[in-house]
Amino acid sequence: MTGGQIRAAGRAEPEEAVLFSPLARSLAATTPFVGPEAIERETGVRFRARLGANESVFGPSPAVLEAVAEAAARSWAYGDPEQHDLKVALARHLGLAPANVTVGEGIDGLFGHLVHLATQPGDAVLTSFGAYPTFNYHVAGHGAALHTVPYRDDREDIDALLERARALKPKLLYFANPDNPTGSWHEAAAVERLVRETPAETILVLDEAYSDLAPASSLPPTSLLRPNLLRFRTFSKAYGMAGVRVGYAFGESEAVRQFDKVRNHFGVSRMAQAGAVAALADRAFLEDAIARIVAARDRLSAIARDAGLRPLSSATNFVAIDCGRDGAFAKAVLDGVIRRGVFIRKPAVPPLDRLIRVTVGREEELALFAEVLGETLRELG
Template sequence: MSSADDLVREEVKSISPYNAGLTIEEVRSRYGAETISKLGSNENPLGPSPTVQAAIVHALAGVHLYPDPAGNELRGALAGRLGVAADRIVLGNGSEDLLSVICRTVLRPGDTMVTLYPSFPLHEDYAALMGSSVERIGLKDDLSIDVQGLIDAVARMPRMVMFANPMNPVGAWLTGGELRRVVDALRPGTLLVVDEAYVEYARGEDYADAAELLKDVDLPWIVLRTFSKAWGLAGLRLGYGVLGNASLGSFLDRVRTPFNANLLAQVAARAALEDTAHVEKVVELAVGERERVAACLRSKGLRVAPSKGNFLFFDCRENAVAFCERLLRQGLIVKPWKQPGYESFVRVSVGTPADNDRFLHVLSQA
């Protein structure tokens, strides 16, 4: 009897399993910890707007029916918020679903995809699954983005340029001027994909909204966003893309599954968009706690990357997997980074003040 190894494509064998991290239940079962702080997945510790639960309960009567495959009501709400036409918005089962859809639509065997490194692993994995090669643009010594290296790579006309801004896992970001320089290096044969999963947390004049910056650029581009982070809907899985032109969306629609944005997710997202005050509260907490925790880490002599996300990336000065294992035994979930060159780095999410205090206390003991 032949093994699965004989059937699976080589591209699939080449990628590593995604490190999704441990759940609260897994940590409680494995380590017996009574109090658990989950700071490994960049979730919103305050949860969604209270209006979301009421909207979901109201929508339960319709779960026996398929959702609107186009998500017209939600796309209309997003279009009004962003000032774009609704046919320039595409929905996904989380923005990571759209990463896969985009790669399957555009990339071919032998193509090159340029990304920043260390990266959100799925940026690289979905490109590799299509038989494309990945060109990584690494960080500078101060853990900032090598902007000139990125511009040089873009100028070589890869098939796709895809990166997160702010970067995941680092938190580093391109300023408006830097992003404009990258755009100026683009040519029509390259698709630019900017993953703005953490855009709500990226406050300050030194950060530019990519959808706004690109709105008049007559080149192919997509800006991805998600309801999983600041909006607090991670468990419902809903992301969206803003497209440079509607014609690209018609091709993405041929590749995505017809009902990839479920009914409850669409309803919850519409309700969440109506409560911007709640998101402001979420972001204010995260930004304040991010700076407080970063200052504490630096006071311990640890190297911490500047961040505009709801997380921090720091060098624990030992093997990160072993380090994080010790924290798990005390009920604290953080993420060890495993990509080559960064095996001593840890990404910790910004949680509630109480969870952050627990993290800093356990860190001191570790």
């Protein structure tokens, strides 16, 4: 055991030395979203339906699989670190220039870079209480100070966010439209007011992960660019490519260019780049997937109502279902559904914690959810 010999070889015990930064030492090792695989390993439950991670069972497109297979065979070579072809395709898709687009390992990866670029330890960041945990994880990871305003009627509260932002002048203001975990949305005019009234010192982080599934009336035009606005979209939701890992941000080129100072240049794989290009080109597949998701969303809402629960209106690929009582009751519903083999999730903090969050699926998966939800509610009385 060379390791043991070396360790015993005489100098101060290394455990006494201070390794890693004070910030790093203060952080908890954590996973913002525990995966269904981990739940299966821990509980022994074998999930029969995976309706908890807001993925799309309807994707990816066969054209994506073809492009990915072709790229896989050439994956002895690094992907293009400038992501040229994908940026050109995205720019065309958005009606912008390639310099207005940056691509990363999912929106999550881009959020990590953005917090890195925009904040110093102690800087203020503003979001809604109960909004996207992975954004908060990166804020904590960079030692910035997270401030929150409450949701109002299960929607992000633009007035309250702006009021707090005017006082706080945060470095970042996070806003998701449509929203996760509620599925709610604001109309474009309201979002444009948020853009307009966000303090000039604050970067508005407009998370549009679910934009493909939202009413057109809710989306400001892609031409809405400002120095302090970055908009984030992904191939993980409507395109059904969550496991491929590709998201992007767009905005004014000077803001977008900042990512080139800290990003992992080869981080978006050759397969991801080729797959995303193919996905953008297969408009028919996307439209069909969206239609299926919207139909499944209606069906899921009906299932909730039939069970005596209240589904929230959704502009996403999931439905937040109000269990009608407190967080403990909703947690019991969640646990019962999970124990019966259907993976779903729920918000953790009040008042959203009375909701469960169920991703759409195929008819057989939704029927299974209906069945186990019914059993669970009967059990809970």
